[in-house]
Amino acid sequence: MALSEIMRLLAVALTLAASLTPVGPLGELTGLAVQRVQVADLVAAAKFGTAQPIDDPAREQQVLDGVRAKAVELRLDPENAARFFRAQIEANKLVQRGLYARWTEHPEEVPQHRPDLATEVRPVLDRLTTGILAELKDTEQFRRPSLKCEVHATIAERSAVVLHRLDRLHENALAEAMRTVCG
Numbered sequence: 595m596a597l598s599e600i601m602r603l604l605a606v607a608l609t610l611a612a613s614l615t616p617v618g619p620l621g622e623l624t625g626l627a628v629q630r631v632q633v634a635d636l637v638a639a640a641k642f643g644t645a646q647p648i649d650d651p652a653r654e655q656q657v658l659d660g661v662r663a664k665a666v667e668l669r670l671d672p673e674n675a676a677r678f679f680r681a682q683i684e685a686n687k688l689v690q691r692g693l694y695a696r697w698t699e700h701p702e703e704v705p706q707h708r709p710d711l712a713t714e715v716r717p718v719l720d721r722l723t724t725g726i727l728a729e730l731k732d733t734e735q736f737r738r739p740s741l742k743c744e745v746h747a748t749i750a751e752r753s754a755v756v757l758h759r760l761d762r763l764h765e766n767a768l769a770e771a772m773r774t775v776c777g
């Protein structure tokens with residue numbers, strides 16, 4: 595087989611892998627948590643080198659208030675949903691801090707483009723919030739605290755790391771994001 599054909603097949607395989615969902619009943623939810631920790635790269639790119647701090651307690655409050663309100667509409671326990679989102683926010687900050695450290699040490703890796711936080715980045719996070727809440731609803735029966743849920747969560751998480759080829763920073767952030775998924 596020619597090298598060009600192998601390269602073409604490899605590219606197809608990588609595209610397919612990237613579009614796949616992590617395995618099991620918590621796969622979709624885990625996939626959305628992956629997207630959220632990946633969007634943290636854009637958040638960091640928007641803030642790095644500006645006066646905007648990583649921690650924005652007012653925005654966090656706004657996110658969590660919105661989550662509680664939508665959870666009530668969906669007949670989800672609002673405090674349970676807020677707990678899951680607090681973990682998403684901590685995971686996001688973990689990535690931001692990791693990238694700040696990386697970019698401070700290697701300024702040549704700082705992204706060339708600085709996206710706008712309010713108009714380009716937060717709308718993506720807001721769309722993910724809606725998707726994650728819908729998945730929290732769809733997976734309610736799988737997420738009661740049990741060994742079964744922990745097994746499903748581990749399978750989804752490990753498969754996500756492989757499918758999305760997460761580096762250690764994003765792998766650790768995903769673990770943080772999924773910490774409260776069962777219960």
Ligand SMILES: O=C(O)C(=O)C[C@]1(C(=O)O)C=C[C@@H](O)C=C1
Nearest residue numbers: 637648649650651653654683686
């Ligand atoms: O919107 C931001 O400024 C973010 O940094 C994102 C985010 C989040 O995960 O939603 C994380 C940290 C901030 O404290 C507020 C919100």
